Amino acid sequence: MTYKNPPTTPRKSATFDDYTLSEIRRAAATGIYDIRGGGAKRKLPHFDDLLFLGASISRYPLEGYRERCDTSVVLGTRFAKKPIELKIPITIAGMSFGSLSGPAKEALGRGATLAGTSTTTGDGGMTEEERGHSKTLVYQYLPSRYGMNPRDLRRADAIEIVVGQGAKPGGGGMLLGQKISDRVANMRNLPKGIDQRSACRHPDWTGPDDLEIKILEVREITNWEKPIYIKVGGARPYYDTALAVKAGADVVVLDGMQGGTAATQEVFIENVGQPTLACIRPAVQALQDLGMHRKVQLIVSGGIRNGADVAKALALGADAVSIGTAALVALGDQDPHWEEEYNKLGTTAGAYDDWHEGKDPAGITTQDPELMKRVDPAAAGRRLANYLKVMTLETQTIARSCGKNDVHNLEPEDLCALTVEAAAMAQVPLAGTSWIPGKGGF
């Protein structure tokens, strides 16, 4: 019997995987970095790495569908004369008119209002369709100040000073010329068709001491009525939260690296900032150290997908969460219904991320008048409301199983972690042990 030389199975490199190789080829061919929308796509420690323990002999559960489990939250109780009260602890994150179509913005307002929560403007100012269709509208105060004016400031229900966002802490934005319609150009005081930079720094303040004075000014303009949020990306959550409190925020919005953006460099999205899971405990710790937990409310965003994620964020100490990407999916983004058109763009439903090009088959991240007709604001708003309702029911289901009559009574003690990383980040014990990495000298 003779043996041939047995062949080895072709093996691709884990380091130089197919995506990496394709990106090297793309960079070599074009000489420009990849720009895309969305948040970090890489696998990160996340809420999936946490589990609830549920009730047992020592913890008494509540009856599903029968015993009350409150979900409401009041934001802005520290200084604002008119805090906002939401029926559910899930808000809609800031997304700009410009990056999103008018019908999409209207749908977000409709859905949020039906569900009893707030939606948020974005970098591009306040539109009539979203103000008109949003019972509670948070007005973003951004470095670009596109569309900023005192009238809209006063007809907002809360004001969110945006310092950063999770997808790109320290980064500005770029709305490419193809999305600059007449209406978008007019709202931003810029010529049609040119690329619009959204600045990465505010033009008239630097640092926490200035920010405190900026907040004073905004409060004075609005007669101290509106809650003032400060939104930061997941960079230095302990210090950013402490400084936001020091500067006078009513609410801190903390956005982890899974949080989406309209358009930024891929290298930025995937390599700058911390995962949402890693940000919550340091932020809560800062609030607790200052005696401000539950007095200054904490909203967490970045990769929230379902009621379990909501419940876990609340258990770790957040007062509410915010969703962006998931809300767009509820409106119809990434729907396989448009698969053929996604294919024509060289992608597939679920992977489409060239939002800056304005060709979204689902009509959401576009200013194309024909494409945006595909979004029926009433129907899409209804879907968003349904989805928010499901998330809320799921959150309540978990809270009741842990014996809580308010979703905000969930606590770290209700959780365990599946991985050492998640145990360390969430500061809860590794499942089956009493070990919290970094605690007790280990």
Added chain:
Amino acid sequence: MPTVDLSKSSLRELNQALHDIPPGSNETSWEVVNPKGSHAVAVGVDKPVAVDVRGSVGYYCGGMNDGGAITVHGSAGPGVGENMMSGSIVVKGDASQYAGATARGGLLVIEGNASSRCGISMKGVDIVVHGSIGHMSAFMAQSGNLVVLGDAGDALGDSIYEAKLYVRGKVKSLGADCVKKKMHPKHIERLQKLLDAAGVKGVKPEEFTRYGSARTLYNFNIDNADAY
């Protein structure tokens, strides 16, 4: 004339009183004494009233002014007239950083000098500085006019869009995409109006040089990467 003494009344009382002026009120002339460098003096004014501030102010005086005629009889801290919509703000002394930042309309006059980042991200305002301005002024300036009778610091008009800059003295350096431009009759005419509005005497528009955008950075081009 209502007078608010900030050594006796709070900032809150002052701004609330200004916001509460009913439309068509006869109380159209207000005086603020003892400002002592207070921040956010006369912010969010939205009626055509005159506010004379007797002394120097801190940050953001006249912020988001929409129709008021605010005069600071002293110097102003950072961000005077930020995001002004309409009306006017006159600073008799000097102004600190970011004067007129993102302002959309109205007229901001600095009779002394302005510091760095004057007119940063301006969106339609007219700014006239009798003295000189600091570095990075008119950074990302979108529209409106910035008139400087003195000199300008480094990187004037960096990444400028459609704003027009007129400088009578020296410019230390121009920022990315900002270039010297020809003065056409329409610019002379416009500049004369701005000088008149700002109470400038004995200065001719022809003494100024106009600067604006070369528009080479309007659409991203990798070959321009060295400019960023």
